[in-house]
Amino acid sequence: MSILVVSDSHGLQNELIKIANRHRDEVTTFIHCGDSELSADSDVLNDFQVVKGNCDIFAKFPKQLIVDADGLKIFVTHGHLYNVKATLDELIKQAASEGCNITCFGHTHDALLTQMNGITALNPGSIKKPRGRDEKTYAIILNQGDKVEINFYNLDGEKVTI
Numbered sequence: 613m614s615i616l617v618v619s620d621s622h623g624l625q626n627e628l629i630k631i632a633n634r635h636r637d638e639v640t641t642f643i644h645c646g647d648s649e650l651s652a653d654s655d656v657l658n659d660f661q662v663v664k665g666n667c668d669i670f671a672k673f674p675k676q677l678i679v680d681a682d683g684l685k686i687f688v689t690h691g692h693l694y695n696v697k698a699t700l701d702e703l704i705k706q707a708a709s710e711g712c713n714i715t716c717f718g719h720t721h722d723a724l725l726t727q728m729n730g731i732t733a734l735n736p737g738s739i740k741k742p743r744g745r746d747e748k749t750y751a752i753i754l755n756q757g758d759k760v761e762i763n764f765y766n767l768d769g770e771k772v773t774i
Contacts, residue, residue: 614638615681618660618716618750619645619690619740622667625656627739627767631750632659634769639752641681645718645736646673646690665690665718678710682755687712691719691735704728714753714760723749723774725762734762737774747772 616639621628625759632642636659646665651659651670652736664673676689694703696719707715714732722744723737737749747766754761764772 613640613682613712614755615641615643615679615684615686615753616750617643617645617716617734617736617753618702618739619716619736620647620665620721620740621649622647622738622740624740625650625654628656628660630768631739632768634744638666641679642681643677643686643716643725645688645716647718661672661688663688663690666689676706678712682753683757684714684753684755684760685710685712686753687715688719691717696720696735700726700728702735704731707731722749723751723764725751725764732762734761736764738770739767749774 625743642660644662656677662673666759679686687710692773714733721738724735725735736751739748748765749764751764765773
C-alpha cells in the first residue's frame with residue numbers, strides 16, 4: 613500500500629474528496645501538509661492527517677506530525693516554521709533529529725523531491741496554486757521494501773514528471 617501527500621489546497625473541498633476517492637483502494641495513509649484553510653472538524657479532511665499551515669489561522673491542527681506508515685517514519689510540517697523558501701537545512705535537521713527518513717512539507721507551492729543527508733524531502737506542490745509549473749500536483753509514496761518510489765500526479769490522476 614502507499615501514502616498520499618497533498619498540500620496547499622487553500623479551501624478546495626471537491627478536489628480533495630475526488631483525490632482521496634480515486635486512490636482509496638491503494639492508499640493506507642493520507643497526509644495534508646497544511647494550508648487546507650478548512651476547519652479541523654471538516655468532513656473533507658476525515659481521511660487526512662493534517663498539519664497547520666500559515667493560512668490555517670483558526671484551525672486547530674498540530675504544527676507538525678510524525679507519521680509511521682507502511683514501514684516509513686515521516687516528519688510532516690507545512691514548512692513556514694522551518695524557512696523552506698530559503699533553505700531546506702532546518703527542515704532536514706529536524707527530520708533527522710526525529711529519526712525520520714522522509715519529510716513532507718508544503719508552503720512553497722513548488723513540487724519538489726530531493727535527497728539531503730540521507731533524508732528524502734518531498735513537497736507535493738499545490739492542488740490550487742502551483743508555482744514553477746502549470747500542473748496542480750499531489751504525490752504518492754510507495755514503499756516497496758528495498759526501495760521507496762515517489763510519483764507525482766495532476767488533478768486528473770495522471771502521472772507528471774517533476
